[in-house]
Amino acid sequence: MPKGQFLGEFELLVLAALLRLGAEAYAVTIKKDIEQRAKRPASLGAIHAAAGRLADKGFVVFHVSDPLPIPGGRARKYVRITPAGTRALRQSTVAVARMIEGLELGAKT
Amino acid sequence: MTRADTAAPPRIAEWLVAIASPANDRRFVLSDFRDAFDERVHRDGIRAARAWYWGEAVRSIVPLVARRLSRRDASDAPTSRARWSDAMVDVRYALRLSRRSPLASIAIVSTMTLGIAATVAVFSATEGVLLRPLPFPESDRVVQLETVVRGQQVAPTVAYPDAMDFRRLVPDFSDITLFARGDVTLQHGVDPQNPRALEVDDAYARVFALRPALGRLLTATDSSSSAPKVAVLSYDFWMREFGGDRALVGRTIRIDNEPVTVVGVLAEDSYVFPRESVDLLLPLGILSTSFRKNRGALWATAAAKLKPHASFQQAQRDLASVAALLAVQFANSNHDLSARIVPLREAVVGSVRPMLELLAAAIAAVLLIACINIANLVLGRAQARTREFALRSALGGTPSRVRRQVFTESLVLAAIGGVLGLLIAPVLTHFLVAIYPDALPRADEIGIGMPVVFVAVIVTVAAAVCSAIPTARRIVRPNLTDDLRGGSRSSGHRGERRTGRVLIVMQVAGSLALLFSAGLLGQTFWRLERVDPGFDSRHTLTFHTYPSRERHFSGAAIEHYYSEVTTALRALPGVTSVSTTTLLPFGGCCFLDTFIQEDRGDQGAKNPQAFISVDAPGFERALGIPLLRGRSFTAQDDSSAEHVVMLNAEAARRMYPGRDPIGQRINWNGQPHWRVVGVLASTHLESLSDEMGPVLYVPATQAPRRWRYVVIRTTASEKVIIAGARTALRAIDPTVALTDIATMDQRVARSLGAQRFRAALMATLGALALALAVIGIYGVVAYSVSRRTIEIGIRMALGEAAHDVRRRVVVDALRVAAIGIAIGAALALLSGKWLAVFLVGVNPYDGRLLFAASALLTALVIATAYGPARRAARVDPMTALRAD
Numbered sequence: 001m002p003k004g005q006f007l008g009e010f011e012l013l014v015l016a017a018l019l020r021l022g023a024e025a026y027a028v029t030i031k032k033d034i035e036q037r038a039k040r041p042a043s044l045g046a047i048h049a050a051a052g053r054l055a056d057k058g059f060v061v062f063h064v065s066d067p068l069p070i071p072g073g074r075a076r077k078y079v080r081i082t083p084a085g086t087r088a089l090r091q092s093t094v095a096v097a098r099m100i101e102g103l104e105l106g107a108k109t
Numbered sequence: 110m111t112r113a114d115t116a117a118p119p120r121i122a123e124w125l126v127a128i129a130s131p132a133n134d135r136r137f138v139l140s141d142f143r144d145a146f147d148e149r150v151h152r153d154g155i156r157a158a159r160a161w162y163w164g165e166a167v168r169s170i171v172p173l174v175a176r177r178l179s180r181r182d183a184s185d186a187p188t189s190r191a192r193w194s195d196a197m198v199d200v201r202y203a204l205r206l207s208r209r210s211p212l213a214s215i216a217i218v219s220t221m222t223l224g225i226a227a228t229v230a231v232f233s234a235t236e237g238v239l240l241r242p243l244p245f246p247e248s249d250r251v252v253q254l255e256t257v258v259r260g261q262q263v264a265p266t267v268a269y270p271d272a273m274d275f276r277r278l279v280p281d282f283s284d285i286t287l288f289a290r291g292d293v294t295l296q297h298g299v300d301p302q303n304p305r306a307l308e309v310d311d312a313y314a315r316v317f318a319l320r321p322a323l324g325r326l327l328t329a330t331d332s333s334s335s336a337p338k339v340a341v342l343s344y345d346f347w348m349r350e351f352g353g354d355r356a357l358v359g360r361t362i363r364i365d366n367e368p369v370t371v372v373g374v375l376a377e378d379s380y381v382f383p384r385e386s387v388d389l390l391l392p393l394g395i396l397s398t399s400f401r402k403n404r405g406a407l408w409a410t411a412a413a414k415l416k417p418h419a420s421f422q423q424a425q426r427d428l429a430s431v432a433a434l435l436a437v438q439f440a441n442s443n444h445d446l447s448a449r450i451v452p453l454r455e456a457v458v459g460s461v462r463p464m465l466e467l468l469a470a471a472i473a474a475v476l477l478i479a480c481i482n483i484a485n486l487v488l489g490r491a492q493a494r495t496r497e498f499a500l501r502s503a504l505g506g507t508p509s510r511v512r513r514q515v516f517t518e519s520l521v522l523a524a525i526g527g528v529l530g531l532l533i534a535p536v537l538t539h540f541l542v543a544i545y546p547d548a549l550p551r552a553d554e555i556g557i558g559m560p561v562v563f564v565a566v567i568v569t570v571a572a573a574v575c576s577a578i579p580t581a582r583r584i585v586r587p588n589l590t591d592d593l594r595g596g597s598r599s600s601g602h603r604g605e606r607r608t609g610r611v612l613i614v615m616q617v618a619g620s621l622a623l624l625f626s627a628g629l630l631g632q633t634f635w636r637l638e639r640v641d642p643g644f645d646s647r648h649t650l651t652f653h654t655y656p657s658r659e660r661h662f663s664g665a666a667i668e669h670y671y672s673e674v675t676t677a678l679r680a681l682p683g684v685t686s687v688s689t690t691t692l693l694p695f696g697g698c699c700f701l702d703t704f705i706q707e708d709r710g711d712q713g714a715k716n717p718q719a720f721i722s723v724d725a726p727g728f729e730r731a732l733g734i735p736l737l738r739g740r741s742f743t744a745q746d747d748s749s750a751e752h753v754v755m756l757n758a759e760a761a762r763r764m765y766p767g768r769d770p771i772g773q774r775i776n777w778n779g780q781p782h783w784r785v786v787g788v789l790a791s792t793h794l795e796s797l798s799d800e801m802g803p804v805l806y807v808p809a810t811q812a813p814r815r816w817r818y819v820v821i822r823t824t825a826s827e828k829v830i831i832a833g834a835r836t837a838l839r840a841i842d843p844t845v846a847l848t849d850i851a852t853m854d855q856r857v858a859r860s861l862g863a864q865r866f867r868a869a870l871m872a873t874l875g876a877l878a879l880a881l882a883v884i885g886i887y888g889v890v891a892y893s894v895s896r897r898t899i900e901i902g903i904r905m906a907l908g909e910a911a912h913d914v915r916r917r918v919v920v921d922a923l924r925v926a927a928i929g930i931a932i933g934a935a936l937a938l939l940s941g942k943w944l945a946v947f948l949v950g951v952n953p954y955d956g957r958l959l960f961a962a963s964a965l966l967t968a969l970v971i972a973t974a975y976g977p978a979r980r981a982a983r984v985d986p987m988t989a990l991r992a993d
Contacts, residue, residue: 027141028148044145045129045169048138049176052131064137074140 007059007092013038014050015059015089018081026076027051051079059085116150118143119159122166129173138173142166195510199517206490207522213490214522217483220881221526221572222533224479229530229557229565230537231472235465236564237555238458244554245380246318247414252424252450253382254285254411259445265383265456266407267448269395271435275413275448278431281424282413286312289409290383291391292816294655294846296363297350300839301846303655304346304388307381313390316414317380324358324373331372331392338369339392344377346388364389366659366844382453383410404435405442412453425450441713458550463946467867470943471623471874476572478619478878481612482885483576487519488608489892491580512581519577520570527569531562544866579608609889610925616882617929617966618936620875624962625937627868627875629944632951632958634868637861643792643801644694645733646853650827651693652834653849655816660842664748664813670842671725671809674819677837683825688731692722692804693818694792695856696849704777704805706764711776719760719803720794723814729789731820732853739771739787747810752780755787760803777805778812796860798949818849827852867947879966883973890922891977901981902989911982918978919971926970930963937962 007015017033018025027047034042054060065076081089123139130138142162149158207214242248254275256264267275269287276285291306311329313319319326322344331339340362342351351357361368369391381387393409395401401408415424432448451459491498501511535557542552654674661670671689678687691700703716726742729735737758746753754775761770773785791801809817823830831850838845851859894901901914941953 027138028144031145041168043165043168043172044138044141045126045165045171045173048130048134048141048169049172052134052176053179074143075137076140076144077134077137 007088008050008053010042010046011050011054011059012089012092013040013042014047014054015081015085018060018079019086019089023078023080025080026078030079054085057084057088058082059088116147116155116158118146118162119166122163126166126169126173129170129177131173131177134176138169195513196517199514200521202514203518203521206518210490213486217486217522218526218529220479220483221523221569222529224476224572225527225530225565225568226533226537227472228476228568229534229561230541231465231468232564233534233538233557233561234541234555235469236558236560238551239462239465240560241551241554243380243454243457243551244378248318248380248453250415250417251316251453252413252415252421253453253456254413254428255449255451256407257447257449260447263449264407265410267409267411268404268406268442269401269409270404271432271443271446271448272409272411274435275411275428275431278434279413279424279427281415281419281427283416284312284316285411285413286310286316287393287409287411288313289393291389292655293364293389293391294366294657294844295350295389296366296844300835301844303653303846303848305386306389306391307387308391308393310393316412317382319379319381320376321373322376323355324371326373326375327390327392332394334394336392338364338367339372340364340369341373341375341390342371343375343381343386343388343390344379345386347374350388364391366657382412382457403442404439405446413450421450421452444713461550464863464867467944467947468870470940471626471871474619474623475874475878475881476568478616478881478885480572480575481616481619482881482888483519483522483572484579485609485612485885485888487515487576488580488612489888491515515581516574516577519580520573523569523573523576526572527565530569531557531565534561534565579612582608609893613886613889613922613925614929614932616885617926617970618933620878620882621930621933621962621966622936622940623871623875623878624965625933625959626940626944627871628958628962629941629948629951629953629955630864630868630871632955633947633949634861634864636950637797637864640793640797642694642797642857643734643790644853646857647733648823649732649853650821650823650830650834651696651818651849651851651853651856652831652847653696653816653818654838654845654847656842656845658815660844661815667813667815668810670845671817673841674838675725677841678819678821678834681821681823681825681830681833681837684821684823684830686727686731686822687820688728689725689809689817689819690722690728690732691724691814691817692720692794693820693856694732694794695796695853695860696818702777702805704775704783707774707776707781717760717764717803719756719805722804722806723809723812723817724806725809728820731822732792733822734792735790737788737790738769739785741787741789742806742808746808750811752783752811753786753808754783755789755806756785757789757791757801757804757806759791759801760805761788763803775805777807783807797857798864864947864949879969882966883969886922886926886970887973887976890918890974891980893921894918894977894981897981898984898989901984902986905984905989906986914982914984915975915978918981919974922970922974923967926967930966933966934959934963 013034014030017030017037021029021033027044030047030051031042031044034040034047051060051062055062060079060081063078063080065078067075123142126142127135127139142165145165146158146162149161153161207217243251253265254267254272256267256271258264267287272285272287276282286309288307288309291308293304293306294301295304309327310332311327314326321341324341327339327341330336342357347353347357357371358373359370361370363369375381375390381390413424415421428448428450432443432446436443436446498511501514502508538555538557542555545552656667656670661667675687675689678684700721701718702721703718705711705716724742726744726746729741739755741755742753754777756764756770764770765773770785770788774781775783775785777783789804789806791804793799793801794804819834821830821834831847835847838847905911905914937959938954941955945953
């Protein structure tokens with residue numbers, strides 16, 4: 001991975017959520033996914049910011065939906081993980097796994 | 110309709126989210142917030158949803174703003190990076206280009222280097238001397254007190270009783286200190302010496318924020334006449350003379366053959382005034398000589414410190430009103446006197462201000478002319494590249510892009526020149542200080558600091574921009590079709606010809622002003638060198654002596670000492686005449702005193718004044734001052750004989766206009782009946798440019814003075830005489846020091862130092878400007894001729910004679926130069942007005958000089974234009990026409 005392409009912890013969570021959510025991934029669904037699974041708060045602003053950073057690195061792409069077919073329907077900005085993003089997620093998780101392999105981390109978290 | 114349809118998120122929170130979001134993401138962020146909010150409304154109700162919205166908004170602000178800021182960087186990064194790489198391309202291109210025409214590049218860089226080095230050198234001197242505050246705490250609040258005599262003459266001294274009244278009555282001063290230079294002899298080492306001593310009161314240390322490195326400073330009790338004698342040494346003197354011996358404090362040294370206890374050593378960085386450096390501080394003895402307590406005896410130098418909130422103007426007003434009070438109360442002594450204050454920095458460096466300003470102005474003019482030359486070179490090179498610029502424009506290079514290229518080229522060369530200039534500048538500064546006449550005050554504070562570097566950068570950029578402007582203007586509106594066709598050999602653009610002409614005009618004008626100034630200063634020097642000082646300065650050696658009070662107490666003892674010295678020196682081989690005097694012309698001035706003419710009676714403030722010279726017989730022969738009337742002093746004019754005086758011609762003219770002064774009597778020194786026996790020719794006393802003041806000569810036997818100058822007229826070499834004199838004086842009294850040794854020729858030459866410096870400086874700069882102007886004019890004319898080859902070819906094909914072509918080129922150049930001369934003449938007269946303070950006996954608006962300088966410039970323009978003119982006349986019409 002070239003320098004500057006490392007994943008932050010939150011970015012890692014976002015990428016994982018993207019993989020799971022597939023075509024349904026946008027900020028609100030990502031937020032729910034992270035909060036339910038990772039048991040940590042994720043603000044919408046933080047998700048937007050992280051998605052933007054990931055896009056700069058080429059790990060995600062956006063696509064803007066047509067406005068929903070209801071009155072006042074709003075457009076959504078869907079996020080999709082790219083092959084590079086998948087690769088980065090794998091490398092990061094593998095690296096973390098290798099680093100903590102065999103470590104006593106104490107009580108169950 | 111559901112609740113969610115009508116429920117709206119909190120507006121302020123929504124607004125916060127909106128302004129925190131990156132602009133292009135804003136509507137999606139708000140939409141997502143709204144989605145989640147609606148969901149919450151359904152699930153938890155409006156209140157909970159609104160509370161949630163607030164919380165979510167607050168948590169989102171930081172990441173959103175961070176993203177927004179990083180996006181601004183990111184979105185700008187490509188363009189700023191592109192701009193940077195553009196600039197680097199320009200720089201590389203400029204460097205490549207300068208290698209392609211190395212001569213022009215070297216010319217530009219070396220001109221820049223010299224111009225910037227000279228500017229930086231002069232600025233660093235100006236900054237160090239004139240602009241920086243004096244190096245001690247609160248120096249900006251310290252002022253010097255001066256006495257104004259008859260509303261015009263200013264004496265840098267005050268009377269002791271007046272100073273005491275100022276201390277009491279002027280509310281704006283927190284301290285007033287009085288001090289005076291002391292003449293003492295230190296018996297230490299092989300030969301006795303005259304250290305630079307300063308007698309100071311106890312306030313001196315407070316005003317100048319002195320600190321002791323060892324021991325203590327002087328206190329009020331040290332000044333009382335009954336106190337034991339003490340001294341404080343300067344750090345340098347302590348190191349130099351006593352090797353930094355810490356045990357010295359508390360021990361005694363011998364000053365004037367008396368034991369004096371060293372009580373302290375000043376800190377190394379102490380600032381002392383009025384001397385640049387001082388060796389000893391001694392207590393100021395007010396009681397030691399009674400005249401020091403007289404009102405009207407202006408002997409003390411005084412400095413005051415303003416209170417923290419006192420204004421300079423208010424202090425000035427208060428001081429003047431107290432002085433006015435004293436003038437009424439003590440009408441006898443103070444009736445003509447007032448007082449004023451000057452900032453101490455002004456007192457220290459005020460005298461060099463005009464000189465440094467002159468220097469700065471002259472250097473600026475030369476730098477300007479240099480810039481014009483560079484502009485010329487850059488322009489010439491750009492014109493050779495007309496096609497390139499046209500091509501760039503045709504291919505879509507915007508004017509600003511092309512212009513940037515031009516400025517970059519100029520900036521690259523200027524930057525090289527600037528760096529080299531900054532490297533050379535300290536050498537030039539050092540040189541400037543070294544050749545500066547006398548000692549430049551605060552010279553040790555001159556250095557290349559941040560302000561100087563800052564100015565160097567400004568000058569460099571300004572020079573680069575100035576020299577690129579003509580080119581940049583020229584290429585903004587290129588004539589694409591002509592230029593692309595390679596029309597570089599057509600008749601030339603009107604615009605560029607005009608630019609070239611403007612450059613010639615400016616150079617001629619600047620050069621004329623500098624030449625004229627150089628001429629004025631040169632004339633001043635030339636005239637002064639030929640001024641008759643009133644004495645014969647050749648073959649005369651002089652030095653100063655000060656026999657101590659302890660060994661030679663009485664007037665008779667002093668007289669005996671000097672007669673022994675005179676006799677011993679007369680015995681030296683080659684010595685034709687020896688005498689002593691207290692008023693040595695060009696030996697540092699003067700003691701002015703008032704006396705009463707007995708034929709007129711006491712006229713109070715209108716009594717005549719003259720400089721007092723106390724002399725041994727034969728001093729006028731030793732100095733070569735002609736005796737005009739009557740007789741000179743003889744050995745018979747001793748203390749028991751009738752008191753006699755001589756006058757110089759100026760005093761005789763003022764005191765006895767149209768009458769014979771011989772036989773007249775005056776009342777001087779509290780004694781009546783001094784009879785005038787002779788009149789000597791007037792002499793210049795301090796400089797060849799001052800007016801010859803009145804002098805009263807008194808025989809030493811009748812008014813003994815301890816310190817004197819010994820004057821030796823000799824045919825032998827000065828070195829032999831100095832060695833002989835040292836031996837002779839040591840044999841008579843080994844405690845007496847010989848100081849201030851110089852021939853009269855040297856003293857006179859030294860007094861002309863400033864004029865010589867100014868004249869040489871201006872002549873150098875004038876010559877430099879002239880050389881630059883010639884180069885510049887040649888460039889413009891040659892270039893214009895080469896651009897007009899076709900026109901000339903056609904004219905010659907149509908039958909114009911070669912000499913007509915030559916004449917037309919030269920006349921063209923002259924016509925332009927004439928405008929420059931007209932403007933230059935105006936500038937020259939302005940600079941003459943400004944130079945007037947430096948001129949002696951020279952008309953600042955000297956028409957003949959202006960004419961001569963103009964003629965010289967005209968001749969140079971003709972000579973310069975003639976070369977290209979000849980080349981033009983040799984144009985073969987067929988070749989010229991075929992060339993296009």
